[in-house]
Amino acid sequence: MTAPSTSAPVPTVAATPAPAAEHRVLARYLAAAVTARLADEGARVAVVLVALERTGRASLGGLLIAALMIPHVVAAPVAGAAADGVRHRKxxxxxxxxxxxxxxxxxxxxxxRFTAAAAALLIVAGCVAPLLLGGLSSLLSELAPGTLPRAFVLDSTTYGVAGIAGPAVAAVVAGALGASWSLVVLGLCVLAGALAFLALPLPVRARGRRPSRTTASLGGLSVLVRRRRLGAVTVTSGLSQLGLGALPVAAASVAIHTDQPALTGLIMSATAGGGLAGALLCLRLRVLHRRPERVLLICTGAMAAPLLLTAALPGKWPLLLLFALAGLIGSPVIVALFAVRDREAPPAVRTQVFTLGAGIKVTAAAAGAAVAGLATAHGPAPLLAAIAACQLVGAGAGALLLPAGRRPGTVADG
Structure with missing residues (x-):
């Protein structure tokens, strides 16, 4: 059921794509989304590799990653408002x-060489990144309206593919050509994504009724506060990512304590692989699209179980299986999050809601990674327990905020 909103939709100068054409449109969209998000994931690895190669200081790489990731949440409302306000979005x-x-x-x-200038460039990249993450997802209701649940599922798989392929591309190119070339190749991937994006039939907005002054001034943030379902899933996803952002650090700690250096990459690949498999299974889960907010809360809380068991079960293969299981359980969370945003976001601030939600998640993950980096001396078990606790706290907070006894989109929610 689509949620009614208090803002009138902004009309567009385009017809709804025919069902047969939607598959071609969706393929072009996925090409643009995968390449952009692959570069975003790979850049976090490539920046560290370049810093190590040039200066030998991993700490500098961490600061540069922060320069790339932290601007997401600050720039997200501005980037989203720009996309919501222009007629020609291409x-x-x-x-x-x-x-x-x-x-x-x-x-x-x-x-x-000129590290301050490099940091400034990465800050600029972090400011436009929200449009390549949540901003792209916000377009799916126009690009594939006839197959929107399937489109959201496939869109969620792009994050799994990017999580696996991005760091791999950065590492392979750095080993073959040098670390600096890994960033160049990732930049070329983004340009390839731009070509795929330009081939999309994105409609031009007609001159319609302007959004109300209150909606325009407060934007997506006020919608997150006023619409309780949207606020609940945003709080849950933010707290969940606060924990999951520490997962690479925890994986590295596990590898160090077991004297298996390759285990870091294997753990992250197993988690991403489980998430990718789970996203494909989401195509068969009808309840995911009927009650997305409840699925999100249940799956977020359930992720805590395999994460806690990783500290108790010895051996490499049981460990990898548990991380893959955590990824599998967590995969419906992204799809459910997209579904709730799609239902609850008013048309006038739709892109703002998507970009702000994505920015909150990215910034929370960056904060989790930074805190985990300070706690590595205590070993992997406390880190994994803290990551699991974030899932439980996130699910609990969302359950408290979620309105009870009403269907999505009722007047009481707005």
């Missing part, structure tokens, strides 16, 4: 793709 998104690509290539030359 030039805006294409500029975001090009800016991100050029900033990665520029940072490749400046890290270790």
């Amino acid at each position: 030039p805006l998104y294409a500029a975001a793709f090009a800016t991100y690509a050029l900033c990665l290539a520029g940072a490749a030359e400046l890290i270790g």
Whole structure:
């Protein structure tokens, strides 16, 4: 059921795509989304590799990653408002793709030589990144309205593919050509995504009724506060990512304590692989689209179980299986989150809601990684327990905020 909103939809100058054409449109969209998100994931690894190669300081790499990730939540409302306010969105998104690509290539030359300038470029990249994450997802209701649940599921798989392929591309290119080339190649991936995006039939908005002054001034943040379902899933996903952002650090701690250096990459690949498999299974879960907010809360809380068991079961293969299980259980969370945003976001601030939600998740993950980095001396068990606790706290907080006894989109929610 689609949630009614208090804001009138902004009309568009385009017809709804025919069902047969939607598959081609969705394929182009997925190509653009995968390449952009692959670069976003890979850049976090490539930046550290360049810093190590040029300066030998891993701490510098951490600071540069923070420069790339932290601006997401600050810039997300501005980027979303820009996308919601323009009639011609293709030039805006294409500029975001090009800016991100050029900033990665520029940072490749400046890290270790003019590091402050490199940090400034990465901050700019972090400011446009929300359009390549949540901003792209917000377009699916226009690009594939006839197959929207399937489109959200496939869109969620792009994060799993990017999580696996992005760091792998960065590592392989760095080993073959040098660390700085890994950032250049990732920038080229973003440009390839821009070409796929420009081939999308994105409608031009007609001149319609402007959004109310209150909605325009408060934007997506006020919607997150006023619409309790949207606020509940946003709080849950933010607290969940606060824990999951520490997962790479916990994986590295596990590898160190077991004297198996390769285990870090294996753990992250197993988690991402489980998430990818789970996303494909979501195509068969009808309840996911009927009650997405409840599925999100249940799956978020359930992720705690395999994460806690990792500290108790010895052996590499049981460990990898548990991390894959955590990824599998957590995969419906992304799809459910997209579904709730799609139902609850008013058309006038739709992109703002998607970009702000994605920005909160990215920034929470960055904060989790930073806190975990300070706690590595205590070993992997406390880190994994803290990650599991974040899932339980997130699910509990969302359950408290979620309105009870009403169907999505009722007047009482708004």
